[in-house]
Amino acid sequence: MKPGNEILSSYGTTVFEVFSRLAVEHGAINLGQGFPDDRGPPDVLAEAARALAEESNQYPSMMGAPALRQALAAHARRFYGLEVDWQSEVMVTSGATEALAACLLGLIRPGDEVVLFEPLYDSYLPIVRLAGGVPRLVTLRPPGWGFGRADLAAAFSARTKLVILNDPLNPAAKVFSGDELALIAEFVLASDAYAVCDEVYEHIVFDGRRHIPLMTLPGMRERCLKIGSAGKTFSLTGWKVGYVTAAPALLQPVAKAHQYLTFTTPPNLQAAVAFGLAKDDGYFTGLAAGMQAKRNRLAAGLEAAGLTVLPSAGSYFVVADYRSTGFQGDDVAFCRHLTTEAGVAAIPVSAFYDGPPLDGCVRFCFCKRDDILDGAVDRLRRHFARGPFRTA
Numbered sequence: 001m002k003p004g005n006e007i008l009s010s011y012g013t014t015v016f017e018v019f020s021r022l023a024v025e026h027g028a029i030n031l032g033q034g035f036p037d038d039r040g041p042p043d044v045l046a047e048a049a050r051a052l053a054e055e056s057n058q059y060p061s062m063m064g065a066p067a068l069r070q071a072l073a074a075h076a077r078r079f080y081g082l083e084v085d086w087q088s089e090v091m092v093t094s095g096a097t098e099a100l101a102a103c104l105l106g107l108i109r110p111g112d113e114v115v116l117f118e119p120l121y122d123s124y125l126p127i128v129r130l131a132g133g134v135p136r137l138v139t140l141r142p143p144g145w146g147f148g149r150a151d152l153a154a155a156f157s158a159r160t161k162l163v164i165l166n167d168p169l170n171p172a173a174k175v176f177s178g179d180e181l182a183l184i185a186e187f188v189l190a191s192d193a194y195a196v197c198d199e200v201y202e203h204i205v206f207d208g209r210r211h212i213p214l215m216t217l218p219g220m221r222e223r224c225l226k227i228g229s230a231g232k233t234f235s236l237t238g239w240k241v242g243y244v245t246a247a248p249a250l251l252q253p254v255a256k257a258h259q260y261l262t263f264t265t266p267p268n269l270q271a272a273v274a275f276g277l278a279k280d281d282g283y284f285t286g287l288a289a290g291m292q293a294k295r296n297r298l299a300a301g302l303e304a305a306g307l308t309v310l311p312s313a314g315s316y317f318v319v320a321d322y323r324s325t326g327f328q329g330d331d332v333a334f335c336r337h338l339t340t341e342a343g344v345a346a347i348p349v350s351a352f353y354d355g356p357p358l359d360g361c362v363r364f365c366f367c368k369r370d371d372i373l374d375g376a377v378d379r380l381r382r383h384f385a386r387g388p389f390r391t392a
């Protein structure tokens with residue numbers, strides 16, 4: 001038989017799938033894959049049900065339902081002071097994943113260089129490569145996940161077409177500082193490049209921080225494509241409703257890609273997300289506060305179990321260094337051990353690196369019910385209390 005596309009088939013089964021399967025096999029509590037286990041806001045669910053029963057279920061407009069695009073423009077103004085024309089600068093997609101694919105396929109020409117920060121979300125590199133882009137990686141390492149001018153100077157060049165920036169950053173749970181964003185903006189301008197900004201966790205930032213879209217920095221309004229996800233903002237990850245906001249000249253080629261990828265997104269879900277985006281400030285601050293409480297709960301439990309927890313400034317995740325438990329082995333071996341022996345699944349952080357893998361760190365997801373988090377911590381404490389790796 002003739003082979004399939006070798007770029008895509010060179011990627012194995014995702015690590016999320018591998019550990020989710022192993023978790024099921026061993027009855028482990030799954031803190032690997034990042035999805036909340038609550039029901040989501042009841043009024044948003046009710047609006048989806050109402051629209052399904054009462055409104056059209058035929059193809060909505062290719063750019064997205066006007067009500068949702070208007071709600072997204074209002075959201076940009078309300079949270080970031082951005083003036084956005086809903087007709088020419090907003091497009092609805094089937095999840096942030098499709099928004100990312102449409103941006104990359106719509107903008108990259110074969111041979112264009114693409115700057116990415118690793119650790120990176122798993123869909124970026126396959127699509128960059130599929131589009132013929134040449135990845136240039138900036139490697140961030142724990143515990144600070146920092147970078148400087150020299151790192152960007154080594155990655156950016158006149159051939160840079162775009163940078164992909166995920167802020168807040170999965171899995172590092174890093175929120176980029178104003179100075180870091182300004183440095184990235186400087187390099188984007190100097191390379192005459194664009195920035196594809198994956199901001200799916202824009203409303204999940206902690207400890208009084210405010211998310212700063214790169215698009216709000218001087219010179220960036222015309223160069224950024226800002227991507228969001230209703231899945232994260234409303235804890236409804238299965239809905240796969242995403243959106244991209246960009247200046248008309250940037251959005252047009254992206255809309256061409258979207259036209260041939262999915263064309264549109266279920267109309268009742270679009271209606272419900274439009275409703276949700278108009279919810280009062282209490283909903284958005286409550287989302288962040290609720291996640292922050294879960295972060296605190298899991299982080300304290302992991303520390304008590306003997307792991308070294310790194311700061312988590314945003315997202316659904318916390319990274320922990322397991323070397324303090326005495327485990328001798330790489331992070332994949334640790335996750336396998338944790339799933340099969342302790343009954344808790346996590347994700348090895350090395351899976352988010354394309355270059356030489358990082359060792360010693362695993363990612364736990366805390367967007368779960370408190371009793372689930374407590375159950376996982378209990379298992380970990382009991383497991384490590386037995387001191388299976390201590391030789392002294």
Ligand SMILES: Cc1ncc(COP(=O)(O)O)c(C=O)c1O
Nearest residue numbers: 095096097121170200229231242
């Ligand atoms: C950084 C990042 N980008 C994009 C996505 C995908 O978002 P969606 O479910 O809206 O496609 C995720 C989901 O986990 C993510 O973590």
